[in-house]
Amino acid sequence: MAKNYYDVLGVPKNATAKQIRDAYRRLSRKWHPDVNPGNKEAEEKFKEISSAYDVIGNEEKRKLYDEFGEEGLRPGFQPEAAREYKRWEGAQAGRQRTAEEFGRFHSYEDLFGDMFNFGRGGFSQTHPFKGSDIESSITIDLVSALKGMDTEVSLNKAKTCPTCKGTGVNPNTGLSTCTVCSGSGRINISRGPMQFTKTCPRCGGSGKIGKECPTCYGEGIIEGVERIRVTIPAGVKDGYRLRLPGKGEPGSPGGQPGDLYITVHVAEHPLLNREGDNLSMEVPITVREAMAGGTITVPTIEGQIRVKVPPKSQSGQRLKVRGKGAVNPKTGQRGDLFIKLIVKVPRTENEEALKAVEKLEDLYTENVRAGIRL
Ligand SMILES: [Zn+2]
Ligand SMILES: [Zn+2]
Numbered sequence: 001m002a003k004n005y006y007d008v009l010g011v012p013k014n015a016t017a018k019q020i021r022d023a024y025r026r027l028s029r030k031w032h033p034d035v036n037p038g039n040k041e042a043e044e045k046f047k048e049i050s051s052a053y054d055v056i057g058n059e060e061k062r063k064l065y066d067e068f069g070e071e072g073l074r075p076g077f078q079p080e081a082a083r084e085y086k087r088w089e090g091a092q093a094g095r096q097r098t099a100e101e102f103g104r105f106h107s108y109e110d111l112f113g114d115m116f117n118f119g120r121g122g123f124s125q126t127h128p129f130k131g132s133d134i135e136s137s138i139t140i141d142l143v144s145a146l147k148g149m150d151t152e153v154s155l156n157k158a159k160t161c162p163t164c165k166g167t168g169v170n171p172n173t174g175l176s177t178c179t180v181c182s183g184s185g186r187i188n189i190s191r192g193p194m195q196f197t198k199t200c201p202r203c204g205g206s207g208k209i210g211k212e213c214p215t216c217y218g219e220g221i222i223e224g225v226e227r228i229r230v231t232i233p234a235g236v237k238d239g240y241r242l243r244l245p246g247k248g249e250p251g252s253p254g255g256q257p258g259d260l261y262i263t264v265h266v267a268e269h270p271l272l273n274r275e276g277d278n279l280s281m282e283v284p285i286t287v288r289e290a291m292a293g294g295t296i297t298v299p300t301i302e303g304q305i306r307v308k309v310p311p312k313s314q315s316g317q318r319l320k321v322r323g324k325g326a327v328n329p330k331t332g333q334r335g336d337l338f339i340k341l342i343v344k345v346p347r348t349e350n351e352e353a354l355k356a357v358e359k360l361e362d363l364y365t366e367n368v369r370a371g372i373r374l
Pocket of ligand 2: 179180183200201202203204205206207208
């Protein structure tokens with residue numbers, strides 16, 4: 001670790017150029033090798049004094065040394081860039097770094113190196129990342145599930161800022177040339193005799209920077225409600241999981257958005273029942289329809305169909321209508337519709353009707369409750 005040049009010359013930091021010059025002359029006379037032949041210590045001391053005076057005896061170098069420490073003296077050091085960087089970095093940290101801190105604790109490159117891990121946001125644009133997935137759910141009725149439907153869901157989610165389109169940069173002030181890299185997108189870093197270049201951490205190599213977007217404060221995203229059109233395919237069952245690629249949370253600028261997953265819940269229907277891909281429903285018929293047979297009209301998801309009731313039908317008997325069940329969303333195949341006949345008896349006290357029923361009673365060939373035993 002090199003000694004502080006002011007200490008080497010024994011002058012205060014605020015010494016005038018004359019004080020420094022006088023100190024140098026006095027010390028160099030004292031430690032000059034000619035005056036101290038063969039004295040190794042004097043030789044070292046003389047070198048130190050010369051180096052110190054080389055820097056703080058020179059107005060320009062002294063300024064750099066005061067501001068940046070020894071870092072400022074490296075070949076290729078860019079004081080303007082470093083100053084701009086310090087100002088910006090200080091603002092990011094919520095405080096201004098002092099020159100002393102800058103020189104003592106951090107090398108120029110270390111600080112720039114740190115900045116490669118400096119968070120997200122629209123300014124540095126260094127690490128694009130994919131947005132998160134969102135899980136959501138929706139409840140629909142059975143008929144809609146069987147037919148399929150287009151609907152809209154409202155989601156509270158972060159969305160890409162409409163003002164800056166996610167860049168975090170105010171679009172109304174435009175971009176200006178990055179002051180850290182002077183628009184080249186790269187910065188030079190010197191270490192001893194070596195020169196390196198790195199992608200500029202402030203502009204991410206684009207050479208341009210913008211003002212912070214006033215809507216999203218540079219985040220590129222805002223909280224909001226988004227209405228999303230959703231197409232639910234025909235035949236979905238309760239628990240079906242719909243994936244909408246790219247409809248999740250937005251990513252950082254340059255990153256992909258996440259996906260939206262919607263779990264579809266299907267509410268029960270008062271008449272229609274689903275078992276696998278088959279549907280069933282109860283359909284009332286009259287006594288005459290049951291006894292003599294007939295054609296009845298039955299609603300289905302595609303509209304009304306006509307179904308033949310065979311003569312001698314019984315209450316509870318099931319009729320199968322092929323291919324009128326639910327669509328299997330995977331195979332595209334359709335199940336069947338089962339119609340359960342329910343014989344309805346007229347509520348009447350009509351004498352003729354009751355006489356007719358008396359007649360019917362004689363037609364039972366066996367006890368109707370013969371099989372009813374526990
Ligand atoms: Zn914005
Ligand atoms: Zn830059």
